[in-house]
Amino acid sequence: AQKITQTQPGMFVQEKEAVTLDCTYDTSDPSYGLFWYKQPSSGEMIFLIYQGSYDQQNATEGRYSLNFQKARKSANLVISASQLGDSAMYFCAIDTGGFKTIFGAGTRLFVKA
């Protein structure tokens, strides 16, 4: 069975600084995808970044990068130059195909001015 663990229920970061949100996963499937979503207070889930298990390089999308360490089964999200608008819930998820997308419990990020 697949599992996603996000151990940080809440995180604080100063505006313009970088922050790392932790995510560890567990799966026995050799092929899987890991991704992060952002959920602002409005409730909408916004896709941020995707990393395939066979991708050689860490995924990057603008200020978002995924620190993928396959041996440690971690897929941490790094947000550089935090902005006030980054304050939101962040969900890590794993997908091994067959419509089985498992989400973590989420981390609430607070960006301070």
Next chain:
Amino acid sequence: ETGVTQTPRHLVMGMTNKKSLKCEQHLGHNAMYWYKQSAKKPLELMFVYSLEERVENNSVPSRFSPECPNSSHLFLHLHTLQPEDSALYLCASSQAPGDSEQYFGPGTRLTVT
């Protein structure tokens, strides 16, 4: 309208009521999903539809009844709900069934009294 829309945004219903949640996607996607987000719990996948055919049902109680009349619309019919069914219900769509990159609607905040 663009993206994925959901109506109503907020719903309060008694345990004996019957109501329906509506989701519409304007992205030309072939797969649609219902998720339940409860407080302090990971996001739970409820139903998956591929080209109007249900392909996944994660042991959801029968008081939740999905309907997908076409690839752009998805409904969740609710009847005789329980207070523990109070949650945010999110609809999502993806280009192809099983795609990791899903686009979410803003959700319906449901309160069962």
